[in-house]
Amino acid sequence: MGKYKQDCVETKVYSESHQNQPVSDDSKEGKGKRLWKKVKYQLVEYHSLPGYLKDNEYIIGHYRSEWPMKQILMSVFSIHNETLNVWTHLIGFFLFLSLTIYTAMKVPTVVDFPSLQHLPDVLKNADLHKLHADLMTCLPSLPNMSDLHRLREELKTSLPSTDLLPSLSSWHIVELLTNCLPKRFSHSNSTDVCVLMSMKEDVANIIAPLLMRPITRWPFFAFLGGAIFCMLASSTCHLLSCHSQRVSYIMLRVDYAGIAALISTSFYPPVYYSFMCYPFFCNMYMGFITLLGIATVLVSLIPVFEKPEYRAVRASLFFGMGLSGVAPILHKLILFWHQPEALHTTGYEVLMGAFYGIGALVYAMRVPERWMPGKFDIAGHSHQLFHVLVVAGAYTHYRAGLVYLKWRDLEGC
Template identity: 80%
Template sequence: MDGENHTSEDSELISETIEKLPSSVSREGKGKRLWNKVKYQLVEFNSLPAYLRDNEFILGHYRPEWPLKQVLLSVFSIHNETLNVWTHLIGFFLFLSLTIYTAMKVPKVVDIHSLQLPEVLKADLHKLQECLPSLPNMPDLHRLSGELKSTLPSIDLLPSFSRWHVMDLLYNCLPERFSHSNQTDVCVLRSMKEDVANLIAPLMLRPITRWPFFAFLGGAMFCLLASSTCHLLSCHSERLTYIMLRLDYAGIAALISTSFYPPVYYSFMCNPFFCNLYLGFITLLGVATILVSLLPVFQNPEFRTIRASLFLGMGLSGVAPILHKLILFWHQPEAHHTTGYEVLMGVFYGIGALIYATRIPERWMPGKFDIAGHSHQLFHVLVVAGAYTHYQAGLVYLKWRDLEGCRGN
């Protein structure tokens, strides 16, 4: 009977079989062994308690009110929630890795006097550092960057978070030095090896704050882990289902809200009024959404469309700051670049919400997508794709503001 769906009729049949056992046989021992073989089998939709009936187009492979131990172990078995669990669990570990990677690549300000470098090189680096407070605007950046790249061949070996600072910050100091034919300085630069080049970028960099970016990464990880946990544990009991669903909705609201933090903060960091206005609005909207999701009626299947519309509305509220950003920074290529990523993220989230609300494709062929391919799994994949797209946009924002600060605002 392994691998098949079972209903309450199966349990009654087992009970009748136990009752017919000869009195010489230990009914208790035999019954326990027989029951252990079938009590954790998957059941069909019509055998579920009312609180577990969410999608009538998923016909089978449910885990009804299993003990917590078996529920936890079911993460490694096949049922209709297996891919729901793993799509977001894998996404959680992906964003955990991205967070660690980003944290390790965040440039640090280094005191050159604490470095074990030759005095001539310390002096050279000190001169480079001194010219940063008054960076002049230079029109021919690409030509100068090419000259710098030929001067420091090892520049391409630097991590991306450091490379852009070496390429775009040092060019303001180097042309004057080249124009004066200071061969000593040129030779010093030419002789820098990869380890020294890796030290230059942190020396030159005064990085902007990273908290909005890490707030987004934290919101993404919370959402993905909460969703994965919800899909794994909700079948245990009605009480746990209630708690897990609220956690899941809170995670979605947290992801949407924190997704606004990098674009709003880095776009309007030099305009505190609009920065605080947009950040405050989306934060209040996220809190309000979480509070609404605490209402018991919010989890009923008939409110599926309302749930999707509420979260979709949160996402659409980001149109205003994006348009505002484009108006302010139309001349900046980074504004267009980040907007492209944000539009793509919105497409992923929007299609995911639409699929979630309409329950496509399982409504077309009920029972055919019970294990793989149903709407909630597709929704999960699109959420991870959208969040990763937003991560890429965040990197563009960091590079933009690290290099320019508030110049041009």
């Protein structure tokens, strides 16, 4: 029994002395770093955030706070309360980048006429002298053409050489093909019908490629550029703002500039293509919306506007920019009430405004998260809905732009 007690005492002493042996510095440092990284890069709750990151008190958790840049960039593939904010507009960025490339490659052929590359063959096969004689006989049947005599004189001297063709208006050629020639069909024998049908095809193939030249595209590409910049700026802002107060300040300024750029450039296609034949109104409306966009960006640079209590002011400022487009749209309807394209594009623009307006309202009201705080931290909160509605509105406007291009390509001024 005495021997057993002695063995137990010796074992306890050995164990205590072994536990108290000093651990190497390298081992301590390695364990400390691993533990600090594990704690430091954990998602935190709203009450743990620094003041500059506190924006929406109804989103309770899953925040990144002052992470190093490497971890922030990698977090684009992890789950937190900004993941969908990043990806909704990152997908929008790639969408509009693809639409820009598609527009540059395909949209100039939106009017379905023979390509210029086939023009030499058409000219070689066309009997321009016979075409000249038939047109001269046909011209008197054209109604209400104020410059009929001038057109006849130009046709006498210019048609065989095709020098006149680029200068003819689209109204002239449409009348020639749809009003004049069908009248000849109804008063001719079968042989003449064949000849005239061949002549009509020659006229279309010769004149259409020269006449229906695509109008300038820069207002449309300005809008696409504004959309691309807005989507990329917003996505970058939501990804990087948690790094530091300085980075957050810069990213918010860039984000506001992107929103202002999207709203401003959204008015370029409707204003330019609606009033391209009215330079005074075109310059007035485009100048006004451009200055308003610049003013909005400058006001957004003032630090006081980044505070959460000014959320409604920020939303109202951008909402007001959108409302400024009502005047040119109403003016367009007054000028072109008889044009189906005017009504078609206005329908798209009303839908676009609805998307933007509802998005701004959801953002300002912070719904649905204000009804159930903490339930929409990861998915479904107001900012994510706002992003989806912005992408939907911008795409709707893209569709309206295609209608404008086709309309003006066909009719010009």
